[in-house]
Amino acid sequence: MPLAPVSRAILRCRQADVDLVSERLGFALPRMACSSVHDSAASALWLGPDEWLLLSSALPTERWAQDLSTGLEDVLCSLVDVSHRQVALSVHGPRAEDILASGCALDLSVAAFPVGMCTRTMFAKAEVVLWRTGIAGFRLEVWRSFARYVDALLREAESEA
Numbered sequence: 001m002p003l004a005p006v007s008r009a010i011l012r013c014r015q016a017d018v019d020l021v022s023e024r025l026g027f028a029l030p031r032m033a034c035s036s037v038h039d040s041a042a043s044a045l046w047l048g049p050d051e052w053l054l055l056s057s058a059l060p061t062e063r064w065a066q067d068l069s070t071g072l073e074d075v076l077c078s079l080v081d082v083s084h085r086q087v088a089l090s091v092h093g094p095r096a097e098d099i100l101a102s103g104c105a106l107d108l109s110v111a112a113f114p115v116g117m118c119t120r121t122m123f124a125k126a127e128v129v130l131w132r133t134g135i136a137g138f139r140l141e142v143w144r145s146f147a148r149y150v151d152a153l154l155r156e157a158e159s160e161a
Contacts, residue, residue, distance in 0.1 A: 002151065003088040003139070007056040007064040013077035014050060024071040025054075034119045036131060045118040045131055053118075053129060053141065054079075087147045091154060092137035100130070100138060102157035103150075110135060126150050 011029075013021050022028045030037050030046040037044050043055040056064055065081035072079060091099055097108040103124040106113065110132075118131035126146035131139045142150050 002147075003090050006083070006088065008081070008083045008086055008141075009054045009065050009068060010047075010080050010082050011044075011052045011054055011077065012050050012079075013075065017075055017077060020075055021072060021077060024075070025068060034117050036116050036118045038116075045129065047118075047120060047129065085143060086141050087144050089140040089142060089147070089151055089154065090137065091140065092134070094136055095158070096136050096138055099154060099157045102160075103153050104130065106130070108132075108138075123150055124153050 011021070018029050018031060025042075025044075027039060027042055027044060028037055029044050029052055033046060033049075035046050041056065045053040045055070047053055054068070065079060065083070069079045100108055100123070104121055106119070106121055113132055115132050115134060118129060121128060121130050123130075123140065123142075126142060126149060128146075128150065129141035131141070133139050140150065
């Protein structure tokens with residue numbers, strides 16, 4: 001269930017600057033609530049009206065966030081590297097929705113939570129960012145201090161008949 005390390009950053013900017021920031025980053029930030037954009041190099045998840053989680057498949061390095069920040073120097077925004085704060089867990093397969101329902105009160109049916117949708121929510125007692133990456137696949141971004149707890153709960157739910 002744990003996924004490989006990735007580079008992560010939290011971006012905060014004004015709505016008026018979203019187009020400029022998107023241009024400088026090289027990919028469009030999602031503007032619709034609880035949505036995401038993804039290409040081969042990076043993903044952006046909408047976390048709030050002025051907040052995005054940026055993910056890169058590049059291994060976590062200070063250079064990635066520094067390079068992004070350099071392109072945004074003249075824009076009123078904040079970009080903070082959170083690569084080491086979080087870990088990613090994967091839940092996939094035909095029972096993924098049921099496994100997640102063991103600790104999450106959201107309706108995770110594909111009709112209510114379609115592919116590409118993301119949100120901050122609670123899984124048991126831990127705050128997570130939940131992202132539907134496929135019909136039967138989810139990614140959970142979990143603060144490192146809660147990762148073992150969430151992983152254990154997911155494994156317990158998976159083992160139940």
